[in-house]
Amino acid sequence: MPRRKAAIAVGGVAALGAAALLLPHANASQDESRASGATGAVKTLKADDASDLAARLQKILGDAFAGSYYDSGRQQLVVNVVNGDGNVIVQAKKAGAVVRQVENSTAELEAAARTLKTEATIPGTSWAVDPRTDKIVVTADSTVTGAKWNRLQSTVQDLGPGMASLKKSAGAFKTFVSGGDAIFSQTQGGNVRCSLGFNVTASDGSPAFLTAGHCGVAAEQWSDSATGEPIATVDQATFPGEGDFALVKYDDPATQAPSEVDAGNGRTVQITQAAEATVGEAVFRMGSTTGLHDGRVTGLDATVNFQSETDPDGVDTVTGLIQTDVCAEPGDSGGSLFTQDGSALGLTSGGSGDCTSGGQTFFQPVTTALQATGATLGDGGAGAGDQAGAGDEAGAGDEAGAGDQAGAEGQAGAGDEPGAGGEAGAGEQAGAGDGTGAGDEAGGEQIGGGADPAGEHSGAGAAQDGHSSPTRTH
Structure with a gap:
């Protein structure tokens, strides 16, 4: 009996313009002159x-x-x-x-961050040290108004001149559950959609993958199609708290789980190592809703205060994240953050904005997730072989991504799900949203109108048609 192919190729179907930016330089080396x-x-x-x-x-x-x-x-x-x-x-x-x-020491900046945690843990806020300005950059989203804004502003001012800056974000901080290739789960509250980050080998040698922790908390069993049988089960999940990551084991121990990111059109980027992010570094993000987008790392060890999804008056605080100017949208949660030379950096957590107007997105560092779960990056020697993402199949398993098909079992793009838009294929836009060089166009055409608040963006992976039950995208 043949071994089942990994149902999800790492990453999602890429917008071709961004892929063109990435792939010619995927193995390029820079002189160390x-x-x-x-x-x-x-x-x-x-x-x-x-x-x-x-x-x-x-x-x-x-x-x-x-x-x-x-x-x-x-x-x-x-x-x-x-x-x-x-x-x-x-x-x-x-x-x-x-x-x-510079004026501010690491100890002083860390003390200021502790003050913010004590005095200003408000849903819709975030902060991270920006070494380029030698300050803590504090951000408030559009929900922080009135007394909450006054409290945040007063706390920042009390830190002293030159210690922190305060700015507003047009969007609202949220987790992006609904990313790489799409993964799905059916819960009592409706269908949940997330993205696969990176295939790994669990500490017991079994094939597994990493995704966002808030996805692992939301549902235990995951499928590679909206109505398919589960193919993987959550082993460990952390959210909120010191991270946002989950280890999900494939149910079939013979699953082939390639260590690669599907960059669309049958092209892949081999993931060779896990690495620490660096402020200023150029990065790429894959997600099942928006495909491939690029940008730069803007902060490390960021703290984000998400509005709790279970308590209207609560806050889900996550620490230790990578802050970037890369865009993302609902459905991209868990998707892969990586470099052009194949280094795995992060898993999509959440952020604000969209891929039309731009935004900022936070990522769980892969190195921390691997250390916490005991997993190792890669496929344990399974290799790419005839696995999904190379040849006529893109995406993986029975689903179509960049190949000749337009979805799996009649599925297309992000479907008609709320928050995921009504698109399919690679979309029409491949840029990073904020013009960071991902190009202007992508192969493929938009399918369906939908009520996409972001306008035309690059879709990716297999997605869902409408469902009678509500769908929650992350």
Whole structure:
């Protein structure tokens, strides 16, 4: 009896314009040349190497280290120092970093973040340190008004001048349940749709995948089609709290689970490692609703206060997230955040905005999820072979994504589900929403009108037709 193919190829069907941006450079290497200067040799680095250098310099600088970021234009690591003696600064410069003096220390910024947690844990708010400005950036969404806004504004002001900045977001922070390729579950409250992030091998050697924790909390069993039988069961899930991740094991231990992201049109990006994100790094996100979009990392160790889905007066606080300017929409939760050279970075958690007007999205770091669950990245040697995502099948299993079919079992795009739009295929727009270089067009045509609040965006993966029961997208 042949082994069942993995029903979900990692990621979703990509918008072709963004895929064109990604794939020609997927295996490109950047020179690690040196530019000599009077104060030391500044290295030209790719983002992964910059992250490794930042970790080393943090140990060397100790309390003088005040964050770092990647200058993608110059391909250099910039390290902030405060009250550092000349010796450690010289060491940092010799290591190849650009060193700059700043006012706020890491300890001061962390203390300010603790104050925000105590005084301003308000649904619809987030904060993260921005090493480029040496401040905490506090964001309030459109729901934070009146007394809540006054309280937040007062707390930020009390932190002192130069410590934090406050800005408003046009959208509302929400989890994006409904992403890579679509996964589905039927619950008493209706159908739930999420996205697969990365295939992994569980600690017991069984095939599994990572997705968002709020998806794992919402439902226990998951299918690769809206009305299909379950193919995977949640093993562990964390949400809210210190993360937003779930480990879901395939029910069939012979499932082939390729370590790759489906980039559409039969093209894939091999995922070779898990890596830490770096502020300023260029990244790509895959989701079953909106396909492939790109942007940059804007903050690390972010705290997000989502409005609780179970308590109207409650708040679901998640810490330790990656903050980006990449767009996402309902249905993208759990989808993969990765780099062009195949490094797995994160799992889509939530955010605000959409892929027409732009927005910001937060991601669960993959490294933290792997450590917590004991899983390892990859397919345990199953290989890609004839698995979904290569050849005529895109998506996986019996569903169609970028291949010659328009869905599985009559399913198309995001279907008529609330929040997911009424689209299918690759959509007509492939850009990152905010014009970060993903291109203007994507192959495929929009199917169905729907009530898509985001307008025309790139659809992906298999999706659902209308259902008699309500559908909750994440």
